[in-house]
Amino acid sequence: MSQIIINGIMLGMSYSLIALGLTLVFGIMNIVNFAHGQMYMLGGFIIYYVYAQWGLNFFVALLFAALLLGVIGLVFEKAFFRRFLRESRRPESSMLLAIGTAKLLESVALILFGEKHRGVTPFITGVVSFMGAYIPKIKLFIFIMSFILILGLLIFIKKTSFGLALLAIVQDKEVTKLMGVDTNRLSMIGFAIGAALAGISGGLLTLSFPIYAGMGSDISIKSFIMIMIGGAGVVPGAIVGGFILGMLESFGYGFIPGSATYLLIFLLVILLLIFKPLGIMGKPGY
Amino acid sequence: MHKTYKNSYKLYFAIIVFVVYLIIVPLAFRNNNYLLNVIITSSILSIISLGVWLVFAIGRINIGQGAFALIGGYTSAILLTKTGISFWLALPLSGILAGLIGYLIGRPILRLKGVYFDMLTLCMTQFATLAMLNMTKLTSGARGIINIPLPKALKIAGITVIPQFTPGNYIPFYYLTALILIFTFFALVRLNNSRVGRVFSSLRQHEGLTASIGIDVVKYRLLAYTICCFLGGLGGSLFVVYTQSIFPTTFKVADSVNFMLYCFFGGLEYLFGPILGSFLLTISFEYLRVIQKYQEAIYAVLLILMMLFLPNGLLSIRIGQLHDKTKLFISKNKKKVEM
Numbered sequence: 001m002s003q004i005i006i007n008g009i010m011l012g013m014s015y016s017l018i019a020l021g022l023t024l025v026f027g028i029m030n031i032v033n034f035a036h037g038q039m040y041m042l043g044g045f046i047i048y049y050v051y052a053q054w055g056l057n058f059f060v061a062l063l064f065a066a067l068l069l070g071v072i073g074l075v076f077e078k079a080f081f082r083r084f085l086r087e088s089r090r091p092e093s094s095m096l097l098a099i100g101t102a103k104l105l106e107s108v109a110l111i112l113f114g115e116k117h118r119g120v121t122p123f124i125t126g127v128v129s130f131m132g133a134y135i136p137k138i139k140l141f142i143f144i145m146s147f148i149l150i151l152g153l154l155i156f157i158k159k160t161s162f163g164l165a166l167l168a169i170v171q172d173k174e175v176t177k178l179m180g181v182d183t184n185r186l187s188m189i190g191f192a193i194g195a196a197l198a199g200i201s202g203g204l205l206t207l208s209f210p211i212y213a214g215m216g217s218d219i220s221i222k223s224f225i226m227i228m229i230g231g232a233g234v235v236p237g238a239i240v241g242g243f244i245l246g247m248l249e250s251f252g253y254g255f256i257p258g259s260a261t262y263l264l265i266f267l268l269v270i271l272l273l274i275f276k277p278l279g280i281m282g283k284p285g286y
Numbered sequence: 287m288h289k290t291y292k293n294s295y296k297l298y299f300a301i302i303v304f305v306v307y308l309i310i311v312p313l314a315f316r317n318n319n320y321l322l323n324v325i326i327t328s329s330i331l332s333i334i335s336l337g338v339w340l341v342f343a344i345g346r347i348n349i350g351q352g353a354f355a356l357i358g359g360y361t362s363a364i365l366l367t368k369t370g371i372s373f374w375l376a377l378p379l380s381g382i383l384a385g386l387i388g389y390l391i392g393r394p395i396l397r398l399k400g401v402y403f404d405m406l407t408l409c410m411t412q413f414a415t416l417a418m419l420n421m422t423k424l425t426s427g428a429r430g431i432i433n434i435p436l437p438k439a440l441k442i443a444g445i446t447v448i449p450q451f452t453p454g455n456y457i458p459f460y461y462l463t464a465l466i467l468i469f470t471f472f473a474l475v476r477l478n479n480s481r482v483g484r485v486f487s488s489l490r491q492h493e494g495l496t497a498s499i500g501i502d503v504v505k506y507r508l509l510a511y512t513i514c515c516f517l518g519g520l521g522g523s524l525f526v527v528y529t530q531s532i533f534p535t536t537f538k539v540a541d542s543v544n545f546m547l548y549c550f551f552g553g554l555e556y557l558f559g560p561i562l563g564s565f566l567l568t569i570s571f572e573y574l575r576v577i578q579k580y581q582e583a584i585y586a587v588l589l590i591l592m593m594l595f596l597p598n599g600l601l602s603i604r605i606g607q608l609h610d611k612t613k614l615f616i617s618k619n620k621k622k623v624e625m
Binding site: 026032080083084093095096097099100101103104106107108110111217221224225227228232259260262263266267269270273274277278279282 | 347394395397398399401402404405406408409410412413416417419420539540543546547550554579580582583585586587589590593594597598
């Protein structure tokens with residue numbers, strides 16, 4: 001039992017990181033980044049090649065993943081979304097553009113990498129025993145790294161003026177513009193940060209889970225579930241959603257056979273949304 | 287004067303489409319099974335996409351149509367293989383069951399705002415696939431249901447109204463799907479031009495204001511959603527009987543997304559949009575098959591290009607606008623250089 005709880009917490013921390021990227025983009029640009037899962041997958045592949053195949057230091061590889069995904073995010077925002085939002089007659093269409101970018105990333109990945117599942121051998125082996133549960137040391141590493149990254153992100157948002165500006169855009173874009181903030185440029189950078197976060201999560205989790213070019217949509221769906229549970233566009237919502245999904249998954253896989261777990265999770269999400277249509281911490285206005 | 291000209295223009299166009307669709311194509315290509323197959327598939331996908339269009343018409347995004355196609359498909363599959371019910375009964379029943387489930391689940395979920403609704407419908411598709419996978423007693427899980435019998439002849443008072451479907455003969459399916467599509471299309475045209483259609487349009491523009499003029503928003507939202515699910519179930523049933531098999535992955539998330547895509551491609555403002563989108567995209571996807579490896583990538587690039595240059599769909603092109611758009615594109619670049 002304690003194994004299940006510990007697993008849930010470890011999973012939750014990593015999942016929160018994934019959800020944060022998505023919720024940030026949604027808060028700033030009011031677009032659901034459908035390509036979030038694909039960006040995660042790309043981050044994983046970058047680690048696979050830069051770290052596992054070419055042998056560079058893991059942290060360097062991670063940084064590289066973040067930078068590359070950030071650039072992709074920048075390009076997407078500037079080249080695609082900004083033009084589109086100017087000309088489209090209906091706001092819903094932005095979702096289709098997001099889906100297009102997701103398909104693009106996924107198909108390119110399939111061409112470049114093929115369909116094989118890849119794994120990375122962890123650089124820390126061994127297991128730690130804690131409160132009656134066994135934790136592989138590599139998962140502990142992932143846990144601590146996720147924690148540091150989330151903490152770093154929170155500090156960035158709350159303490160730096162840049163981060164505060166991003167938060168302001170999330171709260172009220174119009175007024176932020178009135179305060180003299182260049183929302184266009186910040187949106188672009190916000191999207192880039194969201195993409196970079198997706199890439200980092202992917203790279204980090206590759207240490208423990210195999211990656212394959214088609215995993216994008218599964219990750220995206222998990223991310224959607226997390227922000228539906230926790231509330232879209234709000235940072236604490238992503239963290240709450242991440243941990244709840246982590247726990248649900250852990251308990252589910254522990255007690256119920258395979259694919260029925262997510263069946264139950266979907267049902268619970270629908271029930272939750274009936275009683276709390278905005279998620280646990282969601283704010284109205286989205 | 288101008289209005290009658292436009293109306294007769296539409297009428298001529300409709301007649302031409304009719305003749306081509308119902309007479310010329312099946313006659314000219316009656317031995318080209320490949321082409322017939324593509325058109326039959328496109329027709330079925332059009333029917334399903336028309337349902338999605340209806341939800342767009344009330345201002346919502348429905349990425350869950352795959353679930354209802356799956357429900358309709360499995361209903362027909364189970365009815366046809368486990369009981370001896372005639373297809374002609376199973377077809378409407380599948381649609382009705384899908385519509386009913388849509389009604390029941392629509393009540394709570396249509397209350398959700400914007401993104402939550404969209405994401406939830408996406409999860410619904412995944413949920414349906416998983417559900418069908420796990421209810422093995424009913425659906426044979428991953429093995430799926432195969433060897434679904436072809437529709438038998440329909441006899442009313444001893445007269446054969448519809449002949450027996452024979453294997454390898456695509457023409458009966460062609461006419462079946464074509465007639466259902468045409469009927470659905472005109473039914474929706476009538477619906478759209480009625481008061482109900484105007485209520486939908488009002489809902490799309492602003493739900494709050496619509497409620498403020500005394501319209502029962504819940505009732506109309508539910509109506510649109512239920513019809514959408516009904517059409518999904520209907521199309522799913524047709525598809526399953528056509529391919530004579532169904533698996534939990536017959537309709538998945540990618541398919542739900544595709545239905546949305548067809549609507550967008552044709553143009554959300556036009557009822558003909560999803561039909562145009564289904565046909566064009568299905569046909570072009572077939573052509574892309576020759577470059578198997580790069581198929582998806584080119585598809586994605588085309589999608590993005592279309593969203594950038596034709597964000598309101600194909601049918602939103604006005605001849606004069608094409609010239610303006612190219613001018614706009616060129617002058618935009620010029621501006622950047624000057625700065």
